[in-house]
Amino acid sequence: MPELTSEDISGLIRGYFKDAVSQSIELAYILPRDHLYDQAGEIGSLKQRMLELEALLAHRSWPASVQSEAHELLGTILPEKLAPASERFQQLCQGILRADHKNARILAAMLAGKFHEVAPQDPIFVGIAVNEPPPVPGDGTTAPAEQTLASVATLFHAYKAKHDWVAKTAADANRVLALTKSIIGEKKLFKTLGIDDVKAVRDAIASLPPNYVKVAANKGFSPKDAIKANVSGPTLALKTQDKYYTMFRQLLIWGRNEGYIDKVPGEGVKLAGSAKVDAGGNRKPYSREQLQAIFASPLYQGHQSETTRHKPGPALVRDGKFWVPLIALYSGMRMGEIVQLLVTDIKTQDGIAYFDVSTSEGEDKTLKTQSSVRKVPVHKVLLDLGLLDHAHGLARMFPEIKKGEDGYYSHNFSKWWGRYTRQIKVSTKDTAFHSFRHGFKDALQAVEAPEYISKALMGHSDKDVHAGYGSGPTLSVMKKTIDKVVYGIEPVIAEIGSNG
Incomplete structure (x- = not known):
């Protein structure tokens, strides 16, 4: 085997960088002309990619995709593979990551219109021109660029994030798309995707260890590395696998x-x-029986302290942990909708107090779908328990409920509720906080609430052609309906009021 020099490796890296920048110039020309293009989202993704690459470089961690690219580059000048542990191979892997990092910065600068920032500053790339004009439209000498998996994935995410997804779904989809590109290859032409590619993504999702998509990917482990190391270990929950595979199919x-x-x-x-x-x-x-156990538990009948709610005691703290389950029981609202409530979200119209389930710019709130925007009258039981007395000031209803690591107020509360229901022996594999919403729907059916009122109260879209006419049920009609909702545990609930 001919001896490789450092200059040989530098030449491969610089050539790789030129090709990458050439593709970025083309993307910077094409993307802004697409009506689905989300400039802020695309630049944000590139900056996140830069952080991930910096972490890999700091730990000298070469994902399988980088090593594969290195072998492919070496194959242009060597008859056989170079040992991965060799100094030259390590140099090449590092150079590829440096090239990817600088290319991401250059593309972000071009998309932001900051062309004065595109000159590479990494010593290995200094002097490489990055201001070559894109192909002239209609130039017969240059074939139009075909869409790759990476470019279509970018357009798909931008469209869905703008029109269909809430932030959490968009974040999940971003991880799934990153996984897909890692398994199939970013540069593969989208029109050439076949059944083998679909199987590869499906099998990868089914074989990944828990939390890989959220955690391990950011530490430099490629999907193939993670799967290889997880031959007999646990995998993603079946429901999570189904969610990720469905996103890929979308x-x-x-x-x-x-x-x-x-x-x-x-x-x-x-x-x-x-x-x-x-x-x-x-x-x-x-x-x-479960509801009776929940509302007869120390959380509602008296507990040791603010931090110890599952053991009986003299304290009765009426904060978010106290109110959120009650609101869910008598409104059918989702956990995420309740924990993010502002004091100003409880409003009054024609003498009727109601929850204004909505979002406005700057309010730091999210909703699952557009149909989630609605007015939900406050049930008479909540009024009797003094909910309106808790709604004072101009801040959040439950300021003690902090955001979780995923950026959502429901994250930490969901974990706490799971612990609490286990502590009071109410938890089962078939029930969770969302069971309150299912129970509310059943309670509406029990009082023979018309379907259009049930959908309006629960924030479900009505696809019936008649639903497109009129402004929906009035607040007074919905108030009469919601006040009919009972569960047969109202005597236990009444004791909470007497304790307060």
Whole structure:
């Protein structure tokens, strides 16, 4: 084997960088002309990518995709593979990551219109021109660029994040798309995706260890590395696998609908166990016995202290932990909708107090779907318990509930509720906080509430053609309906009021 020099490796790295920048110039020309393009989102993703690359460089960690790229580059000048542990191979892997990092910075600068910042500052790339003009439209000497998996994924995410997804869903999708590009390859032409690619993504999702998509990927472990190290270990929960695989399938379907591919590849490829997800994915409502146990527990009848709620005692703290389950029980609102409530979200119209479930710019709130925006009258039981006395000031209703690591107020509360229900022996595999919402729906059916009122109260979209006419049920009609909701545990609830 001919001896490789440092100059040989530098030449490969600089060539790799030139090719990458050339593709970025093309993207910077094409993306802003697409009506689905989200400038802030794309630049934000590039900056996040830069942070990830810096972490890899700091730990001298070369993901499998980088090592594969290194072998491919070396194959242009060597007849056989170079040992991964060799100094030259390590130099090349580091150079590839440096090139990817600088290329991400250059593309972000071009998308932001800051062309004075595109000159590479890394010593190995100094002097490489990055201001070459993109191909002239209609130039017969240059074939139009075909969309790659990476470019279509970017357009797909921008469109869905703008029109369909809340922030959490967009973040989950971003991780799934990153996984997809790692498994298939960013540069693969989207129109050439086939059944083998679909199987590869499906099998990767089914074999990854828990939390890989959220945690391990940021530490430099490639999916293949993680799967190899997890031969007999636990995998993602089946429900999570189904969610991630469904997101991947949405990319393919959207790509077909937008004309980037003729048909959806691998339409018959299923995730093992998906039928079980369909059959058992829904939570059950809390039973009357469970509700009675919850509201007769120390949280509502007296506990040791603010930090010890599951043991009986003289304290009765009426904060978010006290109110959120009660509001869920008598409103059917989602946990995320309740914990982010502002004091000003409890309003009055024609003498009727109601929850204004909505979002406005600067309020730091999110909703699941557009149909989630609604008015929910405050149930008479909540009024009798003194909820309106708790709603004072101009801040959040429950300021003691802090954001979790995912940026959502529901994160920490959900964990606390799971612990509490286990401590009071109410938790089951079929029930969770969302069971309050299921129970509320059943309670509406029990009082024979019309379907259009139930949908309005719960924030479900009504696809009936008649739903597009009029402004929906009045607040007074919804108030009469919601006050009819009972669970047969009202005597226990009344004791809470007497204790207060």
